[in-house]
Amino acid sequence: MKIVVVGVGNPILRDDSVGLKVAERAVKELQERGIDVHLELMTTTDFDVIGKIAGFDGAVIVDGIIGGEPGKVRVMALEDFNPSISFSGSHSLSLPTSLKIGYELFGDEMPEKLAIVAVEVEDPYTFSTECTERVEKAIPLAVKKVVDVVRSWL
Amino acid sequence: MSDKVIEIEPMTRLEGHGKVAIFLDDKGNVADAFYQIVEFRGYETFLRGMPIEEVPRTVSTICGVCRAVHHTASTKASDGVYGVEPTETAKKIRELFLCAHQVEDHAAILYALGLPDFVVGPEADPAERNIVGVVKKVGAETVKEILKKRFAAVKVLEMLGGKPIHPVAGLPGGWSKRVTEEERAEIEKLGKEMVELGKITLQVFEDVILKNEKYLEMVTADYYRVVVNYMGTVKDGCINYYDGVQTVINTKGEVIDEFTADEYLDHVAERVVPWSYVKMTYLKKLGWKGFVEGEETSLYSVGPLARCNIAPPSTPLAKEAYDVMYDTLKEKPTHFILAYHWARAIELLNAAERIVELAQDPEITSPDVRAELGEVRGEGVGIIEAPRGTLIHHYKTDEKGIVTEANLIVATTHNHAPINLAIKKAAQHFIQNGVVDDKLLNYVEIAYRPYDICQACASHVLPGRDPLEIVVYDSDGEVVKVLRNF
Numbered sequence: 001m002k003i004v005v006v007g008v009g010n011p012i013l014r015d016d017s018v019g020l021k022v023a024e025r026a027v028k029e030l031q032e033r034g035i036d037v038h039l040e041l042m043t044t045t046d047f048d049v050i051g052k053i054a055g056f057d058g059a060v061i062v063d064g065i066i067g068g069e070p071g072k073v074r075v076m077a078l079e080d081f082n083p084s085i086s087f088s089g090s091h092s093l094s095l096p097t098s099l100k101i102g103y104e105l106f107g108d109e110m111p112e113k114l115a116i117v118a119v120e121v122e123d124p125y126t127f128s129t130e131c132t133e134r135v136e137k138a139i140p141l142a143v144k145k146v147v148d149v150v151r152s153w154l
Numbered sequence: 155m156s157d158k159v160i161e162i163e164p165m166t167r168l169e170g171h172g173k174v175a176i177f178l179d180d181k182g183n184v185a186d187a188f189y190q191i192v193e194f195r196g197y198e199t200f201l202r203g204m205p206i207e208e209v210p211r212t213v214s215t216i217c218g219v220c221r222a223v224h225h226t227a228s229t230k231a232s233d234g235v236y237g238v239e240p241t242e243t244a245k246k247i248r249e250l251f252l253c254a255h256q257v258e259d260h261a262a263i264l265y266a267l268g269l270p271d272f273v274v275g276p277e278a279d280p281a282e283r284n285i286v287g288v289v290k291k292v293g294a295e296t297v298k299e300i301l302k303k304r305f306a307a308v309k310v311l312e313m314l315g316g317k318p319i320h321p322v323a324g325l326p327g328g329w330s331k332r333v334t335e336e337e338r339a340e341i342e343k344l345g346k347e348m349v350e351l352g353k354i355t356l357q358v359f360e361d362v363i364l365k366n367e368k369y370l371e372m373v374t375a376d377y378y379r380v381v382v383n384y385m386g387t388v389k390d391g392c393i394n395y396y397d398g399v400q401t402v403i404n405t406k407g408e409v410i411d412e413f414t415a416d417e418y419l420d421h422v423a424e425r426v427v428p429w430s431y432v433k434m435t436y437l438k439k440l441g442w443k444g445f446v447e448g449e450e451t452s453l454y455s456v457g458p459l460a461r462c463n464i465a466p467p468s469t470p471l472a473k474e475a476y477d478v479m480y481d482t483l484k485e486k487p488t489h490f491i492l493a494y495h496w497a498r499a500i501e502l503l504n505a506a507e508r509i510v511e512l513a514q515d516p517e518i519t520s521p522d523v524r525a526e527l528g529e530v531r532g533e534g535v536g537i538i539e540a541p542r543g544t545l546i547h548h549y550k551t552d553e554k555g556i557v558t559e560a561n562l563i564v565a566t567t568h569n570h571a572p573i574n575l576a577i578k579k580a581a582q583h584f585i586q587n588g589v590v591d592d593k594l595l596n597y598v599e600i601a602y603r604p605y606d607i608c609q610a611c612a613s614h615v616l617p618g619r620d621p622l623e624i625v626v627y628d629s630d631g632e633v634v635k636v637l638r639n640f
Contacts, residue, residue, distance in 0.1 A: 012212065
């Protein structure tokens with residue numbers, strides 16, 4: 001089974017880097033266990049995300065989300081989001097929107113298995129390569145969630 | 155004095171907290187309109203104290219979408235700091251990299267944002283007025299083909315950029331790695347796919363817009379016409395995205411100013427406005443003439459239409475398409491802002507053709523990718539043409555090359571004033587005698603979408619996600635109407 005783990009975020013904007021950190025650590029851990037997974041890191045969630053996961057049998061996407069208790073880790077399916085495809089002047093697309101477009105257009109090439117591991121963030125705005133305390137503490141749990149999801153697919 | 159305010163608040167992952175406020179007069183007609191960006195992060199401050207070599211790798215994170223353009227402009231500025239002229243091969247690799255970004259970005263903007271307004275219709279439900287609606291109209295197979303060809307540009311960016319997440323290959327004096335023959339052959343093949351993408355895009359544009367009288371009427375409507383000056387980069391008489399002379403034309407198309415990167419402060423002035431963190435630029439030579447359009451204005455636009463208004467594309471297929479556009483619109487320079495989308499499609503083809511040309515250049519695989527660095531000169535300016543317009547990176551350093559000052563002027567800043575004018579004109583047309591039609595939301599979006607606003611770059615902020623909203627207040631500040639597209 002071909003699996004890709006995709007981390008999304010900005011490496012120098014504090015909690016926005018959490019998706020990248022979790023994805024990197026999870027892939028390292030999986031590879032140490034002899035599990036072959038591919039790592040992709042992205043700064044945007046536009047059409048490019050389709051190209052990154054197409055051709056794989058399974059994809060785990062790790063990203064930060066805003067709105068809940070900082071540090072909370074969620075494992076979500078695409079259906080858990082309400083993909084907004086009514087663009088409002090943005091020049092980028094949201095992750096659920098890009099994924100929805102990907103499945104509608106490239107259904108047979110898109111991963112049969114898909115999970116989104118989301119970490120609630122506190123400060124994705126301040127320049128720093130370190131996450132806030134609560135988000136930093138959540139990283140091991142998020143890594144475990146990614147590893148568990150991948151192992152459950154094997 | 156205005157007694158009503160209509161606010162539009164867009165915000166997504168990559169945009170700053172922006173807002174459109176429309177002020178109505180006592181009769182309910184539009185008196186004024188302001189496009190505001192109300193958040194600020196300040197990359198310029200963050201860069202202070204950083205070694206200049208680190209800066210191109212850092213600024214590529216300003217915006218997830220615009221990573222390649224910030225990297226390239228910053229790398230050019232770092233050349234200046236070291237007083238070094240990059241090798242010819244390095245310049246060609248940088249141009250190739252930038253052209254791949256033009257293709258990637260123009261395709262995304264056109265298919266996700268620009269074309270849906272026409273393919274699906276300007277008054278269609280926002281739930282349909284997007285790429286999913288385009289799929290229904292144009293066909294899934296066509297859109298699949300379009301996206302696959304766009305991925306070709308992403309592959310070239312990753313191949314040259316040195317790191318998938320954000321580019322790191324640009325160095326003062328050159329590029330960190332040469333292009334191998336195997337990579338060159340792959341880039342040439344991918345470039346030809348991108349040329350096909352350009353041709354398909356112009357065909358879609360012709361089929362959907364040019365053959366539809368109602369849409370062509372909208373493209374040439376006065377309420378979507380903003381008369382300003384234009385600025386872009388010209389080399390050998392043609393548009394060039396990587397290098398050249400900054401050229402300014404007036405509203406009649408006459409060249410009124412030319413300058414090199416190092417001279418930009420003598421030609422472009424920035425004006426602070428109290429209602430936005432993003433400054434407003436104007437032509438220094440003409441002086442501040444106020445927030446007005448027309449022959450007397452000192453405001454200017456940048457981006458695809460501005461570039462086309464100034465000079466033709468250098469490649470044959472794009473030049474053919476360029477001639478068709480001006481023959482159809484019957485004015486040059488053209489001030490019809492919806493033609494920005496048309497110019498974007500022409501540039502997509504131009505950049506793709508240029509990728510093939512550069513990939514076929516024997517010098518592109520030369521190992522001579524970096525020049526010897528000179529002494530630290532202490533100051534450098536890098537100007538390139540980003541998809542949405544002229545991008546300026548300016549750094550000052552100490553004698554060791556540590557940044558002491560940084561100034562970034564992005565396309566959304568150059569276009570800030572024209573965006574305001576565009577919104578005001580559209581709002582004046584669609585709001586009359588106090589009647590605020592629900593369709594206002596769509597038509598105001600259509601007015602600022604051509605400029606492809608990047609608030610993340612303009613305010614250098616990477617914020618969260620919010621939808622688009624219009625709020626109407628009465629003279630007492632009470633909300634009387636709310637329009638949302640979510």
